[in-house]
Amino acid sequence: MAEVKEGLAIAHLGQGIAVENNGRIILCQPLRKLDTIAVGDKVLWSEAAPGQGRIEEILPRHSLLMRPARNGKTRPVAANIDRVVVIFAMEPRYDCLLIDQYLAICENSNFKVALVLNKADLPGTEEADRELAVYVGLGYPIYKVSAKTGMGLEGLKQALQGQVSIFTGQSGVGKSSLTRVFIPDKEIKINAISASAKLGRHTTTAATLYHLKEGGNLIDSPGVAIFGLADLTADELAYGYKEFRPYIGNCRFNDCRHEQDKGCAIRTAVEKGTISECRYRRFLKLKDKIPLKPR
Ligand SMILES: Nc1nc2c(ncn2[C@@H]2O[C@H](COP(=O)(O)OP(=O)(O)OP(=O)(O)O)[C@@H](O)[C@H]2O)c(=O)[nH]1
Numbered sequence: 001m002a003e004v005k006e007g008l009a010i011a012h013l014g015q016g017i018a019v020e021n022n023g024r025i026i027l028c029q030p031l032r033k034l035d036t037i038a039v040g041d042k043v044l045w046s047e048a049a050p051g052q053g054r055i056e057e058i059l060p061r062h063s064l065l066m067r068p069a070r071n072g073k074t075r076p077v078a079a080n081i082d083r084v085v086v087i088f089a090m091e092p093r094y095d096c097l098l099i100d101q102y103l104a105i106c107e108n109s110n111f112k113v114a115l116v117l118n119k120a121d122l123p124g125t126e127e128a129d130r131e132l133a134v135y136v137g138l139g140y141p142i143y144k145v146s147a148k149t150g151m152g153l154e155g156l157k158q159a160l161q162g163q164v165s166i167f168t169g170q171s172g173v174g175k176s177s178l179t180r181v182f183i184p185d186k187e188i189k190i191n192a193i194s195a196s197a198k199l200g201r202h203t204t205t206a207a208t209l210y211h212l213k214e215g216g217n218l219i220d221s222p223g224v225a226i227f228g229l230a231d232l233t234a235d236e237l238a239y240g241y242k243e244f245r246p247y248i249g250n251c252r253f254n255d256c257r258h259e260q261d262k263g264c265a266i267r268t269a270v271e272k273g274t275i276s277e278c279r280y281r282r283f284l285k286l287k288d289k290i291p292l293k294p295r
């Protein structure tokens with residue numbers, strides 16, 4: 001029987017999965033009974049034929065990022081991510097509601113988060129400073145950077161070390177520009193993956209895991225911007241506002257909607273100033289967007 005080795009799924013190719021093992025990349029086919037393999041998955045594989053592997057098992061994942069698929073279901077995009085880096089900028093549009101939404105999803109999926117204000121070379125970032133202070137107060141690290149001038153990038157580089165990260169954020173905030181800064185040899189690496197895995201042509205829309213020069217891995221996944229409110233329920237949304245957590249369960253009524261309900265512990269905390277009013281208002285706005293479901 002062929003020897004079983006551990007490997008890391010680094011890309012989806014047209015004809016299979018590129019699995020890395022000791023610096024070597026091999027094209028593998030997963031056994032049919034397995035779950036969809038996600039980039040970042042640690043797998044057990046064996047050599048099925050010279051230069052061709054078979055994935056026999058997916059090792060337990062500590063996190064899994066899902067993305068809505070065309071058929072209305074979700075599919076795994078990236079596994080074992082430690083940190084989601086939410087990128088935003090004053091241009092094309094600064095949107096706290098969207099930041100809160102990303103944070104709520106990450107809190108519910110157990111991802112650590114870092115916030116990155118890109119394009120800090122542009123004027124007008126002071127406008128965001130007051131709100132950003134609220135996020136800092138909640139314990140979310142914030143990096144102000146510019147992919148254009150290089151400002152602040154050292155700090156972000158250090159933050160990426162020793163873990164698996166993924167960039168996300170709305171269109172036009174500079175995700176590709178920052179990715180180019182961190183993976184300047186992306187094209188070369190892509191070609192190397194295709195070459196080592198033979199035949200396996202890289203599809204540019206697929207997620208790919210890159211090793212960073214300074215240590216740490218970055219999963220580049222164009223299109224992760226589209227992870228919407230996913231399937232969060234109103235309760236999960238409240239949990240995603242992490243400063244609400246100490247109060248959840250303390251409202252007078254079990255089915256409290258945290259709106260005008262009598263004896264709402266969360267609203268009381270807002271009135272006392274323990275919870276930021278802006279965050280609370282945005283919570284209500286996001287909650288309104290959630291389709292009504294049985295609770
Ligand atoms: N002034 C300034 N412009 C930047 C900076 N980073 C990116 N840009 C510009 O912002 C625009 C969008 O950058 P992209 O890197 O393509 O943004 P993206 O988030 O990858 O966009 P999508 O591919 O649509 O998701 C480009 O015109 C960049 O040149 C920056 O730090 N400062």
Ligand SMILES: [Zn+2]
Nearest residue numbers: 251256258264
């Ligand atoms: Zn309440």
